[in-house]
Amino acid sequence: MEHLSYSTRTAFHSLMKEKWINLLSSLTVAASLLVSAMAIITIFNLENFTRTLPERFTMVVYLQDSVSPEDTQKLIGQLKNKDYVSGTKYISRDQALNEMKRTLKDVSNVLEGLDENPLSSSIELKLKKESVTAPAVKKISEELKKMPSVGDVYYEAKIAETVYLLKTSIENMSIIILCIISFVVLFVISSTVKILLYRRKTEIEIIKLLGATGGFIRAPFLIEGGVIGFFGGIFASIGATVFYYSLTTSFSAFMPILKTMVLPVEIVVLLPIAGLVMGVIGSLISVGRLRL
Amino acid sequence: MISFQNATKYYENKPVLKNIDLSVSKGEMVFLTGPTGAGKSTLLKLLYASELPDEGEVTVGDFNIGRLRPAEIPLLRRSIGVVFQDFKLLENLTVYDNIALALRVRGRKEKDIKGLVLEILKNVHLRHKSDNYPLTLSGGEQQRVVIARAMVSEPSVLLADEPTGNLDPDTSKHVARLFYEANIHGTTILIATHNREMYKNTGKRVVRLENGVLLGEEIG
Numbered sequence: 086m087e088h089l090s091y092s093t094r095t096a097f098h099s100l101m102k103e104k105w106i107n108l109l110s111s112l113t114v115a116a117s118l119l120v121s122a123m124a125i126i127t128i129f130n131l132e133n134f135t136r137t138l139p140e141r142f143t144m145v146v147y148l149q150d151s152v153s154p155e156d157t158q159k160l161i162g163q164l165k166n167k168d169y170v171s172g173t174k175y176i177s178r179d180q181a182l183n184e185m186k187r188t189l190k191d192v193s194n195v196l197e198g199l200d201e202n203p204l205s206s207s208i209e210l211k212l213k214k215e216s217v218t219a220p221a222v223k224k225i226s227e228e229l230k231k232m233p234s235v236g237d238v239y240y241e242a243k244i245a246e247t248v249y250l251l252k253t254s255i256e257n258m259s260i261i262i263l264c265i266i267s268f269v270v271l272f273v274i275s276s277t278v279k280i281l282l283y284r285r286k287t288e289i290e291i292i293k294l295l296g297a298t299g300g301f302i303r304a305p306f307l308i309e310g311g312v313i314g315f316f317g318g319i320f321a322s323i324g325a326t327v328f329y330y331s332l333t334t335s336f337s338a339f340m341p342i343l344k345t346m347v348l349p350v351e352i353v354v355l356l357p358i359a360g361l362v363m364g365v366i367g368s369l370i371s372v373g374r375l376r377l
Numbered sequence: 378m379i380s381f382q383n384a385t386k387y388y389e390n391k392p393v394l395k396n397i398d399l400s401v402s403k404g405e406m407v408f409l410t411g412p413t414g415a416g417k418s419t420l421l422k423l424l425y426a427s428e429l430p431d432e433g434e435v436t437v438g439d440f441n442i443g444r445l446r447p448a449e450i451p452l453l454r455r456s457i458g459v460v461f462q463d464f465k466l467l468e469n470l471t472v473y474d475n476i477a478l479a480l481r482v483r484g485r486k487e488k489d490i491k492g493l494v495l496e497i498l499k500n501v502h503l504r505h506k507s508d509n510y511p512l513t514l515s516g517g518e519q520q521r522v523v524i525a526r527a528m529v530s531e532p533s534v535l536l537a538d539e540p541t542g543n544l545d546p547d548t549s550k551h552v553a554r555l556f557y558e559a560n561i562h563g564t565t566i567l568i569a570t571h572n573r574e575m576y577k578n579t580g581k582r583v584v585r586l587e588n589g590v591l592l593g594e595e596i597g
Binding site: 090091098102288290291292293294295296297298301 | 425427448450451452453454455457459461465466467469478479481482483487526
């Protein structure tokens with residue numbers, strides 16, 4: 086405890102003494118964290134958006150014309166039991182025709198002269214979210230086509246592909262961005278601590294001669310790195326909040342979709358913590374190399 | 378307590394200490410004399426592992442300097458108080474904090490530190506300068522701060538490199554008295570000095586070193 090109190094005082098003394106270099110480091114860390122915060126906010130909102138896409142996805146199973154009502158009920162029952170199906174809706178041939186008439190009411194002459202209903206009855210399937218991926222949907226469609234009574238299966242392939250593509254590219258992008266930013270933050274903090282170590286070379290030598298252990302010498306630098314990172318995180322949180330409000334107010338005039346953006350509150354809290362942790366790790370990288 | 382057995386130290390392939398055989402018993406006070414460049418400071422540096430012997434053995438208490446593991450170096454240094462010739466005071470710390478640092482590295486509690494530091498400051502007549510920074514002090518005052526820092530932890534071994542080098546005769550006598558008092562309390566002391574007055578008529582061993590070779594010893 087005594088040791089910690091001394092290390093903290095020494096760290097804060099040094100932080101104040103070298104305030105400009107430390108402020109500059111904090112701002113550099115803030116800039117890096119802000120980039121990652123902006124990326125996370127974008128990813129979060131894109132994820133939100135893609136999450137709603139599966140809900141809009143429908144797969145239509147067209148029945149063969151010869152299917153009896155009993156077989157239709159049997160098929161509906163079988164489909165309901167599939168673990169990837171979240172809902173079914175039966176549309177009879179008459180309902181389909183009425184729907185078509187409603188849709189084409191402005192060009193109703195198109196349907197004139199039809200002696201009989203050319204449409205098939207169908208079952209609309211809603212799939213579970215996790216099943217709305219391009220490969221899964223393709224597999225399901227092939228499986229359904231093989232079922233008795235099924236004439237054909239139709240689905241909007243693009244929605245499934247878009248969901249799949251967006252999700253995978255968002256995940257990959259977020260991993261790449263977070264790796265780059267983590268590297269930048271660690272580099273900035275370890276470089277700053279290296280400069281501080283160099284400036285305090287003589288001081289460290291003297292403390293070593295007095296019998297200080299490695300931990301005693303390193304602790305203030307770890308605290309300094311942590312504080313630089315923490316303040317970097319706070320600046321980044323402020324920046325992220327300003328970024329969010331700018332997007333949802335000023336910029337939404339040009340792109341109304343921005344109004345629907347959400348600021349994940351966790352990020353405002355997590356940025357200073359991430360800065361603190363990275364600051365300590367960055368310092369560890371530098372002081373770990375210190376020959377004691 | 379302190380022992381050199383055939384110890385040799387080279388700097389750039391030139392021997393600065395040659396086949397040193399010297400022992401200082403527990404509780405003894407020994408003076409090391411000789412001209413500038415004789416190797417006195419190097420001999421002291423071997424004792425606090427700032428330098429390592431190239432040949433022979435150097436021991437301080439249970440520590441064999443040539444075979445120290447890195448983790449043992451702080452332990453050795455905590456058992457020793459050193460008065461450095463170039464002071465080695467931290468300019469950004471006050472007199473109080475410079476002295477307290479010697480106790481803090483030893484993990485002493487702040488409430489104990491205050492009493493010990495103020496007491497030693499009184500002994501070296503610098504109580505009124507506790508809040509000053511080293512650069513605002515005279516050479517003599519800085520030297521007394523260094524002595525206070527070396528003594529405050531009551532180490533079992535005290536090493537001093539020209540401890541009266543910057544002091545006027547009166548202060549020198551006062552400082553010498555501090556060393557004798559520590560010695561009376563059982564501290565083993567090795568002092569490298571030019572100052573004959575410090576060891577004259579003391580009845581203590583005086584070892585003479587020249588060109589890295591021990592020439593012999595006499596009683597002061």
